[in-house]
Amino acid sequence: MYAIIRTGGKQYKVQAGDVVQVDKVAQDLGAEFVINEVLLVGGETATLGSPLVKGASVTVVVTKQAKTRKQIVFKKKRRQGYRKFATHKQEFSELFIKAISFDGKTAKAEGSANVVDVKAVRAEKAQARVADRKERAENKSKGTAEVVKKAAKKVAKKKVAKKAVKKTAKKATKTGAKKKAAKKTSKKA
Structure with missing residues (x-):
């Protein structure tokens, strides 16, 4: 019907x-x-x-x-x-x-x-979006803290590596200067 x-x-x-x-x-x-x-x-x-x-x-x-x-x-x-x-x-x-x-x-x-109820559904979706935004902001701040820690570790490693390179460079220049001086003296003699 x-x-x-x-x-x-x-x-x-x-x-x-x-x-x-x-x-x-x-x-x-x-x-x-x-x-x-x-x-x-x-x-x-x-x-x-x-x-x-x-x-x-x-x-x-x-x-x-x-x-x-x-x-x-x-x-x-x-x-x-x-x-x-x-x-x-x-x-x-x-x-x-x-x-x-x-x-x-x-x-x-x-x-x-x-x-x-369309109004209630929209309100729930809006609340879910706000909660998702807050969660992403928290994860981002946690992530930035972790990134900062990792960056600090990398910088510390680089500093240690630079110090080691400087020490070896100093040693190399000292030994290089001694060898050059020894060569000069050997040529004169």
């Missing part, structure tokens, strides 16, 4: 178990309510309303209330120096079709409504 309902000035074809995005409805998140504006009920036999089908109703649950993605609104008139730029986010409600009732027959959904 399916039905065509009207809400927010628009028409939607729905079946039991469907999830439909409609213009925002004035209901709380997770609220269950009945839509009586049914224009057609179909199935084995179709019943067309004039304008509404009497005795037909659709039971729905509000599963999400949020805004759509950002749309760009750009207006321009050629050769007039006129340009306008704006953006728009449309509010919507997501409805889970729980049951369709007509003429004593009822088509019920097999699953259940999955209610999502």
Whole structure:
């Protein structure tokens, strides 16, 4: 069984178990309510309303209330120096079709409504990002401390190596000077 309902000035074809995005409805998140504006009920036999089908109703649950993605609104008139730029986010409600009732027959959904609180999810994600940032900063500071220690060890090793090189250079120059002096004296003799 399916039905065509009207809400927010628009028409939607729905079946039991469907999830439909409609213009925002004035209901709380997770609220269950009945839509009586049914224009057609179909199935084995179709019943067309004039304008509404009497005795037909659709039971729905509000599963999400949020805004759509950002749309760009750009207006321009050629050769007039006129340009306008704006953006728009449309509010919507997501409805889970729980049951369709007509003429004593009822088509019920097999699953259940999955209610999502978008604001709470965003808040949790923001907290997770902040915690991740703090953790990275702590790891970075620990890492810099370790890097500083390693750099200090390398500098100490280099200093020790330089001292050893200087000592050997001094010894080499002293022995080199003695050998040169010995050669000079040997040549003279």
